[in-house]
Amino acid sequence: MQMELHTGIDLAVELLRQDNLPTLLKVASRQLENTFGISRCWTLELDLSGRTLHCAALGDQGEFDCGDFSHPFAHLLQQGKPRELSRAASYRLDHEGFQAMVEASNRPRSFWLEPIKGEDGRTLGILVLCNEEPEWEGITAQPLYRGLLTLLSHQWVSQLRTSDQVWQRRMLKRSLDHLHDAEAVRQRCEQLANTLVGSSAAMTDLRAQIVRAAGSQLSVLVQGETGCGKDLVAQGIHRFSDRAAGPLVVVNCAAIPDSLLESELFGHTKGAFSGADRAKEGLLAQADGGTLFLDEIGDMPMALQSKLLRVLESRRFRPLGAQQEQHSDFRLVAATHQPLSSCIEEGRFRRDLFYRLSQFPLRVLPLRERPQDLEPLCRHFIREYTAREGGGPMGISSHALSMLTGYSFPGNARELRNIVEFACLQTPVGDDIQPEVLRLDDLFPDQETCIASDFQAQMVPGVPQAEDVDDLRAAAQAFEAAIIRERLRQYGGNRAQAAESLGLPKRTLAHKCLKYQVTEA
Numbered sequence: 290m291q292m293e294l295h296t297g298i299d300l301a302v303e304l305l306r307q308d309n310l311p312t313l314l315k316v317a318s319r320q321l322e323n324t325f326g327i328s329r330c331w332t333l334e335l336d337l338s339g340r341t342l343h344c345a346a347l348g349d350q351g352e353f354d355c356g357d358f359s360h361p362f363a364h365l366l367q368q369g370k371p372r373e374l375s376r377a378a379s380y381r382l383d384h385e386g387f388q389a390m391v392e393a394s395n396r397p398r399s400f401w402l403e404p405i406k407g408e409d410g411r412t413l414g415i416l417v418l419c420n421e422e423p424e425w426e427g428i429t430a431q432p433l434y435r436g437l438l439t440l441l442s443h444q445w446v447s448q449l450r451t452s453d454q455v456w457q458r459r460m461l462k463r464s465l466d467h468l469h470d471a472e473a474v475r476q477r478c479e480q481l482a483n484t485l486v487g488s489s490a491a492m493t494d495l496r497a498q499i500v501r502a503a504g505s506q507l508s509v510l511v512q513g514e515t516g517c518g519k520d521l522v523a524q525g526i527h528r529f530s531d532r533a534a535g536p537l538v539v540v541n542c543a544a545i546p547d548s549l550l551e552s553e554l555f556g557h558t559k560g561a562f563s564g565a566d567r568a569k570e571g572l573l574a575q576a577d578g579g580t581l582f583l584d585e586i587g588d589m590p591m592a593l594q595s596k597l598l599r600v601l602e603s604r605r606f607r608p609l610g611a612q613q614e615q616h617s618d619f620r621l622v623a624a625t626h627q628p629l630s631s632c633i634e635e636g637r638f639r640r641d642l643f644y645r646l647s648q649f650p651l652r653v654l655p656l657r658e659r660p661q662d663l664e665p666l667c668r669h670f671i672r673e674y675t676a677r678e679g680g681g682p683m684g685i686s687s688h689a690l691s692m693l694t695g696y697s698f699p700g701n702a703r704e705l706r707n708i709v710e711f712a713c714l715q716t717p718v719g720d721d722i723q724p725e726v727l728r729l730d731d732l733f734p735d736q737e738t739c740i741a742s743d744f745q746a747q748m749v750p751g752v753p754q755a756e757d758v759d760d761l762r763a764a765a766q767a768f769e770a771a772i773i774r775e776r777l778r779q780y781g782g783n784r785a786q787a788a789e790s791l792g793l794p795k796r797t798l799a800h801k802c803l804k805y806q807v808t809e810a
């Protein structure tokens with residue numbers, strides 16, 4: 290008796306020491322085997338849903354669906370009472386997991402199956418005892434056996450409670466983190482909406498994507514028609530990234546002549562080529578710690594594309610004429626209005642570079658496909674005009690708005706901005722913009738007619754008089770060059786502003802400057 294008491298206390302102390310459910314079940318199984326000479330003992334745990342029993346010791350095969358009556362545990366759970374199962378009966382059950390358990394127990398003559406319940410009657414799991422001697426009464430009636438089972442169920446419940454609390458705390462933390470992240474994204478999207486205006490679903494989604502892209506280090510490729518806001522997207526990515534305090538280096542690949550683009554990007558040493566009278570740091574190096582925005586990437590020459598690909602793989606490059614490689618830690622954002630897939634088909638753009646650039650692809654829809662953005666954009670441009678000029682229209686009339694809705698905006702938001710700014714000029718301060726002042730078709734008049742009529746009207750330096758013209762194309766080009774030169778002078782050489790004022794995309798202006806040899810000076 291004394292002996293049995295000692296054994297009981299030792300067993301209880303060992304069970305109480307276990308601080309997690311898997312080891313508790315393992316130790317309890319071992320104790321039952323050793324104390325009662327049972328050949329094998331298994332513990333099956335009922336999951337929280339009450340639909341599956343798990344037997345960790347059986348690995349992948351230890352899952353028992355409680356609704357599947359091809360194993361005896363489903364019956365046991367339903368009846369809630371212990372029972373014996375003979376070897377012969379066990380053969381008749383063709384459940385794979387159960388047969389694996391029988392096999393792993395060396396096919397004993399008898400099984401004792403006993404549900405384990407908590408004090409509140411909730412079933413926690415099942416105990417499976419295997420033996421050659423089916424003398425179960427002699428074992429299960431012993432006070433030590435009953436005592437151990439009571440202690441096991443008590444500890445089982447307390448372990449579940451602890452892990453429930455840990456789980457709940459973890460879930461709570463996860464939901465709070467999630468809420469916090471969602472709130473941060475929402476706030477950033479709201480801030481972005483002040484510069485990247487629009488209330489359409491496409492624009493709302495684009496802003497969320499920008500914030501998401503900003504949170505990563507992936508290369509972003511922005512595609513969309515000219516004037517639809519790709520530049521603003523790139524600025525947004527930089528602004529909300531952890532590189533915001535670093536530089537945003539913008540390179541317009543279409544505006545820099547092919548022969549100069551490489552040295553502009555990579556930099557060069559003194560004497561690297563004729564005319565390189567001093568060393569120059571390249572734009573890649575300048576973007577270190579910040580963002581490099583390669584605008585009009587579709588215009589990058591093939592030879593340079595291969596070099597860029599290599600830089601993107603290692604963030605290392607060698608300035609022209611240099612012996613040593615340099616490293617620059619930049620995040621790349623590239624943009625193009627060209628359909629890169631056709632450029633790839635035509636062999637003008639490297640497929641591998643395309644994949645490298647578009648780790649996070651973004652597409653800005655043309656304005657005509659998001660008419661809901663027209664009104665907020667008009668109000669935005671009117672606000673900007675009013676702030677700049679010190680006064681302007683109050684808003685835009687519904688008639689004027691519906692007129693805009695029917696227009697296709699080949700120049701997208703840039704074109705809308707020009708239309709609104711012109712309309713602002715024609716509208717008395719404090720009034721609403723009316724349909725009559727919207728110059729929709731005038732923005733893209735037939736070029737030759739336009740040039741010819743202006744040409745008749747005024748004398749332009751460097752352009753022949755109408756009656757002296759003997760080559761219309763050359764005269765039209767001279768006129769165009771003179772206007773661009775004049776406009777650049779007016780804006781102090783700022784190509785972006787000059788292009789805006791002429792209703793041209795920056796790259797078109799850049800091409801024309803190259804073609805007509807117009808410099809900003």
Ligand SMILES: Nc1ncnc2c1ncn2[C@@H]1O[C@H](COP(=O)(O)OP(=O)(O)OP(=O)(O)O)[C@@H](O)[C@H]1O
Nearest residue numbers: 484485486515516517518519520521702703794795
């Ligand atoms: N969603 C927008 N909200 C406010 N302004 C916009 C929006 N989209 C474009 N704009 C304005 O339209 C003009 C053109 O935008 P942006 O330069 O970003 O276009 P882009 O797609 O980069 O053009 P390009 O293809 O010529 O480089 C800018 O004045 C810009 O501020």
